[in-house]
Amino acid sequence: MENWIIDDIMNGLQSGRYDVEEPLPSEHTMCARYSVPRITVRNAYNRLEDQGIVVSRQGKGRYLTPSKTPVHLDLWTGSSFSEKLMSQGLELDNRILIQKSCDYDRDIWKRLDLDGKEEQVYHIAIIRMIEDSPIAIHHSYLPIKYFPLVEEEAPTIKSMFRYFTTNGYTELKAVSVTMELSLPTSEEQELLCCPPLIPLLVLENCTHSKEVTPLQYTRILYRGDRFKYHIN
Structure with missing residues (x-):
């Protein structure tokens, strides 16, 4: 019934x-x-x-629940997340969640093609906000050897894409891309202000540049009810 x-x-x-x-x-x-x-x-x-x-x-x-206009997101264009939203006339705000060197994780180190535990990785997690509403969580894992000043510069980073280009890395592209649907954990529900059965689109990839491969491992969680995804 x-x-x-x-x-x-x-x-x-x-x-x-x-x-x-x-x-x-x-x-x-x-x-x-x-x-x-x-x-x-x-x-x-x-x-x-x-x-x-x-x-x-x-x-x-x-x-x-009042419906909200979906945010259009082209998953494969080379522009940054911020630029994609700005092109739609949306104001994006970022809230820093994590900025720290991360403990050794075999899977992360393998994705970044790092040799061993002596290598260092910096973890930046950002909550993406539109009109004070959280819509995504962006996790970036950066080899410190490619970004020696990242600990000092992290508080000022608004766009990872722009951060890479200002550090001299060019011809950026996403490789080893995977997508899957997942239900939010209790922590993710709180961070994204979403009910427990709102699906999240989890997008993972590594960023390669002309100079360095891989440059970054990324894991992004998008609220499934706030986006309309375009795959070209």
Whole structure:
């Protein structure tokens, strides 16, 4: 019965029966409509909340979550993430999450083609924000031997793409690209302000330049409900 209730609400959303400004039917109303116990209705609404479709407002009931205009993201162009958003007239803000030398991780060292534990890697994690809303988490892992001043320069980095070019690295390209869908961890839910069943697109790649390969290992988590992805 939970699925029937969810289907009814989703059909109402698509047909325009429900308005984002009006509360959805109460648990009591839905119980009478479907002749089911209250816990069944509550579970259905909770599942819709977990998917970000419904939001609860204290003392007012449940409402459809207002839709937001999707951000268009071309995954394969050579411009930076910041430049892609600026071309759409969007203002991007960055919040530094991590800036530190990272402990040895066999997988990261292998991706960066580093010889052993004596090599050093700097980890920069940035939360990407649009209109004070977090939309992505960008993890960059940089071999310190290619960026000896990265610890001093990290607080001023706004765009990794621009940082590489200002350090003399040219003809940048992404290689060994992988994409997969993942559900957010509890920490990622908090950082991205998203419900537990909002899928994340996880994009991983290594950045190569004409001068150095590989220059960077990147792991980016995009909120699946905020982007429209273009793959050319």
